[in-house]
Amino acid sequence: MPAHVPNAGLTRRDLLKRTGGLAALAAFTAACGGNTGRPSSGGGSGGDKVNLSQWYHQYGETGTQQAALKYAKAYTDANVTVQWTPGDYGAKLSSGLLSSKGPDVFESQLNIGMVKSNQVAALDDIMADVKDDFQPGDLATNTVDGKIYGIRMIVDPQVIYYRKSLLDKAGIKPPETLDDLIAAAKELTTNKVKGIFVGNDAGLAMGGPALWSSGGDRLTADHKPGFGTPRAAHAFGKLHQLYADKSILLGSPTDWTDPSALNQGLVAMQWIGMWAVPGMQKALGDDLGVIPFPKLDAQGKPAVYSGGWTQFVSAKSPNIDAAKKFVKWLWLDKQDFQEDWALNYGFHIPPRKSLAAKASKLQSGVAADTVKLTADYGHTDDPAWTPKMNTAYNDMLTNIIKKGADPAAEIANAEKTVNAELSRLFG
The missing domain is CATH 3.40.190.10 (Periplasmic binding protein-like II)
Structure with a gap:
């Protein structure tokens, strides 16, 4: 699963930046049957629970969509609907982030325009206690003016x-x-x-x-x-x-x-x-x-x-606090899901240093060597x-x-x- 490769030819994983990413304002047509992840009128199957929409681009690895759905279903504090987007995810995301009808939570790579346009919420509050467990580059690539706006999901060296x-x-x-x-x-x-x-x-x-x-x-x-x-x-x-x-x-x-x-x-x-x-x-x-x-x-x-994908919370979400709580649960607290996502479908480094250090598939051979080389010499994108x-x-x-x-x-x-x-x- 190649991640973000900004200096290569156009690939699925670098589509966001190479096509103008979030700067493109293509007409918005929601993927997966037009489901925004929120019911058209209040309520929903979860009674009084908040409804959250989580957006992914379409991964090529078998099992990734099912894993995303499994994680969402396992969360009990909100009704999380996964939108799995084939095709031009960048254009759909660009339009979706312009209003409160887009995603609450989404994956992308940070660029400074997202911050200047007030498209992403700062996540310093949920990252405060775990910053030291991330590589400096993984923090820097998601930081603008001293504020952290995203949490790395996978690292692709x-x-x-x-x-x-x-x-x-x-x-x-x-x-x-x-x-x-x-x-x-x-x-x-x-x-x-x-x-x-x-x-x-x-x-x-x-x-x-x-x-x-x-x-x-x-x-x-x-x-x-x-x-x-x-x-x-x-x-x-x-x-x-x-x-x-x-x-x-x-x-x-x-x-x-x-x-x-x-x-x-x-x-x-x-x-x-x-x-x-x-x-x-x-x-x-x-x-x-x-x-x-x-x-x-x-x-x-x-x-x-050191490429990779990052999870963000939309600043246009009507439920920012609930979205942050879900992101913290999935990408900071649930280390079993984080290891599953990184190593059981594609093959990547979990961004948490403590998790990468104990993940069984990364303890020997070229996998272990690559993890060490990334820690020693890794470079990430400047937003x-x-x-x-x-x-x-x-x-x-x-x-x-x-x-x-x-x-x-x-x-x-x-x-x-x-x-x-x-x-x-x-x-």
């Missing part, structure tokens, strides 16, 4: 998994620097096997990790572009070198979010999310290793993109990073990686768009 036997046969150690990765990919490439698969778009998904590995970030703490340094330009140029060396697989029948390329022996290494671990282990057994995106050089640091910024950033990467364009010039062009967006947001 993206890293490089590799075939141990192929690296051992070539006498190659797992890469520790970006130059090591380039050299290894080239050495491992034969007439039948490519060194690495990073996506059919040649590696846009690695644009964030490459930047982080240089010591930069998309935005600075004081809301300025953070990708305009010479070190960042050097890292982006390395992605072009990987492409120019013809060491990456292109034209795969499935994109990088699917493990088929690695499982079928088409590549020795693949950039992919932890969601694919069960399928890779089934195909490859113990012949599977994992590394983070390598550091740029001795002054850099490895990087892991001030908008879809327009992301488009400009990806255009920059495409021109650098595929066309060999001058990184400094492309960075300058992208910075213009980012600065204009920052001026719009912060004046």
Whole structure:
């Protein structure tokens, strides 16, 4: 279940931001037969209980919808109706959040526009006692102006998994620097096997990790572009070198979010999310290793993109307190449901550190290694990073990686768009 992948091609899990997400004001048509989750007139089957509507996008994993329904049914302090939304969830959610007839509780990723438009309620009161049990990034990605607006439901790290036997046969150690990765990919490439698969778009998904590995970030703490340094330009140029060396697989029948390329022996290494671990282990057994995106050089640091989905309470809900109480019950108190949701359908890290530390499926092998790499090197999205910024950033990467364009010039062009967006947001 790929989660939010903001620098990749359009996928189900990054639909919200890549299509403008909550900025889109498409005409609202409620999913699942138009059921808003509230009865058309008062009352309902629960007598005097509050009626709450909880919205999800349509997950692809078998059992997820049934699990969501099970959790809602188990809650006894309100009547919770689950709305399972196929298709363009982002557009439906955008319209639904404009009024009190939308969801009370919903999943998404936070962007600053949701806060400025008063679409989400602050959750500091229910998070106060458990903040230390979340990774700093999982808090930061849901925080604006010091207030927490969402609770992470799952964490979906993206890293490089590799075939141990192929690296051992070539006498190659797992890469520790970006130059090591380039050299290894080239050495491992034969007439039948490519060194690495990073996506059919040649590696846009690695644009964030490459930047982080240089010591930069998309935005600075004081809301300025953070990708305009010479070190960042050097890292982006390395992605072009990987492409120019013809060491990456292109034209795969499935994109990088699917493990088929690695499982079928088409590549020795693949950039992919932890969601694919069960399928890779089934195909490859113990012949599977994992590394983070390598550091740029001795002054850099490895990087892991830590994506995921978050639960919010609509500020337009007529029952905000009841909605908060339900969210606290499900995503903070009910650790058995949280572990079930993260590990029994797809394969993800439960956001609570205490839960990840004891979940049986995360205690060994590449699963345990990935959890540790995410804790040590994970990066999350800045809620001030908008879809327009992301488009400009990806255009920059495409021109650098595929066309060999001058990184400094492309960075300058992208910075213009980012600065204009920052001026719009912060004046």
